[in-house]
Amino acid sequence: MLKFLRGVILTLGVLLVPGAQAASVLFLNPGTPVEAFWVSYSQFMQAAAHDLGMDLRIQYSDRVSENIIKQAREALQGPHRPDYLVFVNEQYVAPEVLRLAKGSGVKLFMVNNALTPDQMKLIGPRADKYPDLLGSLVPNDEEGGYLMLKELIRLHGPVAPGQSIDLLAFSGLKITPSAQFREKGMRRALAEHPEVRLRQLVYGGWTRQRAYEQARLLFKRYPQTSLVWSANDEMAFGVMQAYVEAGGVPGQGALFGAINNSPAALQALLDKRLSVLLGGHFTLGGWALVQLHDYDEGVDISQYGGRDRQIPLLQLIDRTQARRLLAMGDAQGFGVDFHKLSAKGRPATYRYPFSLQTLMH
Template sequence: MLKYLCGVVLTLGMGACAQAASVLFLNPGTTQETFWVSYSQFMQAAAKDLGMDLHIQYSERNAETTLKQAREALQGPNRPDYLVFVNELYVAPEILRLAQGSGVKLFLVNNGLTADQMRLLGAQPDKYPDWLGSLVPNNEEGGYLMLKELIRLHRPIAPGEVIDLVAFSGLKITPAAQQREKGMMRALAEHPEVRLRQLVYGGWNRKRAYEQARLLFKRYPQTSLVWSANDEMAFGAMQAYAETGGQPGKDVLFSAVNNSPAALQALLEGRLSVLLGGHFTLGGWALVQLHDYEQGVDVSLYGGRDRQIPLLQLIDHAQAKRLLALNATQDYAVDFRKLSAKGRPTSYRYPFSLQTLMH
């Protein structure tokens, strides 16, 4: 199954061969979504540094396409060594089922299995020996931090005054959206002065959120905070608000998740008041772990088999400028090989965070 990358050194008339582990990443997004494209770019930078043979297929947000791609990869003639995928639209159990007996190692990123899926699968490692683990961001904490910061930035309010909030979540059947919502609800419970007027599902989509926001701003003219589970929905809501004659960032405070260039720019310009990001790096960090696994490292000794890492963090102006510069060059200046756990004591923890890019 290992691919052999052979280069011929013509001057010496010699063949130079090196083994490279092949990885297929099933990207659930579209080739037009800045988040998923930047996610792929970071993975490609990691694969290049680690000497891994990475291929990426986009499903254009269609679960049937993801399953078709998985079926071909797991049951076709050209099987990768590793399949990296996302439990978007709850596809993971079916992919685990398809993988049985394929010999392909599996790794989940971004959305792990839900508690219900774990129960239904009886997901013991011995039932799915080729499932190596998962790496997910701190989505619940992200949703919480985002609303806490929005409330902090809001002007002081008089006793008995109420702050109106509207919220845009992603898809009901995406664990990341559910967890971000849960975090928002936790922050709400701590702030009785904030009233959630309505939570809608914008499907991560700018146009849909724009149409929803036009109705919401008419229905709740006193809205002063808008919480959005990603940047695309925030931009849709901001457009709708601007059309009412209001000024995003002044009359109403908007928040978003993702560090797309447009979102970073909106933060620097003050149109977005709160921005969280950093989880676009997850796929790259997953490759570091898979490369270690390939080298015989028992990754579970260095933080566990299924891990949540605090990648989502509030982005300040200095970090926004740094991330814009990284986006422009796509040179993340990360030595991925140096992050390896190989030969380290089991107290070592992978330094997977946005800070690793901020030097």
Template sequence: MFKFLHISLLLLGMAFGTSARAESVLFLNPGATDEAFWVSYSQFMQAAARDLGVDLRILYSQRQPEMTLAQARVALQGPDRPDYLMFANEQYIAPQILRMANQSGVKLFIVNAALTPNQQALVGDRADRIGSLVPNDEEGGYLLMKELIRLHPPVAPGASIELLAFSGLKITPSSQLREQGMQRALAEHPEVRLRQLVYGGWTQQRAYEQARQLLVRYPKVSLVWAANDEMAFGAMRAVSEIGKMPGKDVLFSAVNTSPAALQAMIDGRLSALLGGHFTLGGWALVEVHDHAQGVDLNRYGGRDRQIPLLQLIDKDHARRMLAMGTSPDYGVHFRKLSAKGRPASYRYPFNLQTLMH
């Protein structure tokens, strides 16, 4: 009897051992289910989860922060809690989620937009917040503007180049940072005149309606800077309707590597394209999986990190990325990126090169 009980406990231990290895992660995706960027972001995460053996669930909030908070409440205070909750500080909701997480036993990882310095001061240091990973949004906005200006034909001394800018949402950190980067580039180029900056809310339709009015007001515009691809396409439609040619009469820039944006880059309708940050959730999962394996993230580049994922995508990159989109695993060996057992000098190689190897 004793022997049987001992074997049963051993089997139980094995069962628990197996389940303990497959940590459960819930990602609260702030985007909409029909948004190319956030869908590709989820797909890359799912590829990472498959390779790492992580039990991943994803919930979309359709760009409604109150829905994210409701999802977080159920996850953190309900009976079926994940081991890890991953979320973005979209529209600055992180402190509310951190409050809900008190005593929940769930570990937290923030992606895309980390705590602001003010929020950090308010919430202090917490053992359950294991890390954050954000892209180089400010630098991205700067690189995009610099590339757009570089591609514009030179103008006569004293003449100016007219620009329209489409930012996302005023209350989104990534939007504000990209805008700051754009303004930094403009400070270096007094010949470029920003006629107007508007908030297109990341959507094609809104940017189209705004561009129709702005092009009447500013008929000499020859540059359009957009903080995502959807807004660039909206403005592009308005430019085409007045008989001008995108990529020739008006140069466009955009952020995101959606199939449509990559194709527009190849076709020359987009002149400058920035992307790569759709991979961020997948890279974050590597860190979460490492944490579950007992890795101290502080040893490998710090627990709160910004990584230069936003890079300029040329036509060659665009062709390769478009071809890669059909591969369900993106050809990345996520397990090989682990810091487990590595020397302290190791740094996670989270970049486009790892993706494009």
């Protein structure tokens, strides 16, 4: 298949030898161009593409599922098809993207949210029906939600018999698998701690403003709140703003936990406004490009731990790691040599070392 060389190659500074063709990749980013998590996600992918000599284009859907479908249709059925389409099963769009891809010749790869068990039942045996779906990489969202609440409870400390700890929880979108898994993990931790009372769980839609509006009401309703669990950093910041306006001091009166290692979240951890932070999953798109690069080079990625894989990227970040991650964000290409992670020419025992530790070297 003809590989289209996009203008973005020039902006990424990829040097091509005459006659060489760069594998073209389109990433349908479900977030917005001003959302810290999805911006850092894109930057990490661009660093990987530059390193690996791939032609990467990124389109944002602004969290509107119809936009994702429209962008997928143009990419998969239009005249300028990429070699690879990377996308997220945000708001359950995957089955429709798979349908649009049939017969397109474009290879697909899912990141962050893969097919849900219900979707897999409906779709049936994938290998026969969708041979162009190469695989998926997802984080340990359920464990992330669990670890966050467990650490918040540990930091709070024990309470006297008969006393309880009031908890508020802010989840993302009901129709996003990652939000569901994180919430499930939070409830697993809750079941282990009867002294913690979940006063209310609300869906902040991943946004600061929505969570702020919800928190203003909830802090009035539950003034004894001492733990706040947030499925991402943006919502945590909105809730913190409402808490400060109500006269509270984050990290003192109430302990806040969040997921995502945006610079603002890392700084909030260092300032002790955030007590618990998990992150590392902004790297998934970059790791996916390593696998697509290998596939393009004829490597059977399934032999090296590829295909469908959950990576334990979400882990508790301490303050030393927060400083390291802040410095890394300023480093050229995040300081990662993506070529070194390739499975090309490796023995059968090699496994892709995708982890936060790989990043922290």
